[in-house]
Amino acid sequence: MDADAWRRTLQAAADGLELRPPADAGEIAAVELRLGIGLPAELRGLYEATDGILDKPGEWFVMWRLGDVARWNLEAWNGWESGDRRRLLGFGDDGTGAPFCVALDGEPTIFIWSPIEQEARALAPNLREFWLGWLSGQITT
Template structure:
């Protein structure tokens, strides 16, 4: 999805989401270099649409700002097994359980349990995740 399609999907009837200004493609590329990964195209498109998605009802960033994605993944404080799972934390559910995507090009979305140290599948891609999240069909 391109940036305009992402903004339309996330704005359409969801006044409780606050979109941030878009991220410059050069900043996205720099973040990939810092992390040593290549973002799936869906994630690049999402960041070109917004630098984070703030939930005004719950008062937290469901999708973290790009700099937070970089910092939190570099710190690896979530106990994620990046080597075997190839997961990237991109946000959280408001309780501290990170949302992660796979880095294999498919951008499947998982919820990571820091206590159980395992990933639970939520959606086969970012678009389906956001459609389910906005419809209340996906919860953690």
């Protein structure tokens, strides 16, 4: 999906959410350099549409801002998380600290990582289906 399609999709179901302004190419490149990886194409397109999604009632970023993506993934990869977490890129969370992740091997499945159990569980087959399910309440954690 391109940035315009993402914004239309998210705004249509964004009751109670605040979409941040889009991230620019320079911001995305800086995060990729800091992480030492390229963002998966689908996630890159989403960040080109919005640099984070704030859940206003819950007061948390259900989709993290790019700077937080870099910081929180580096902490997880270099910290106490298991090696399996290093194969995932977190991009948001469910409000309890369990991050939503995409695999770095190119698999489009969206996962939730359990910091307690140190394992991932599949939530949706791709990023678009994840957001449609999350925003409609069909996907919960």
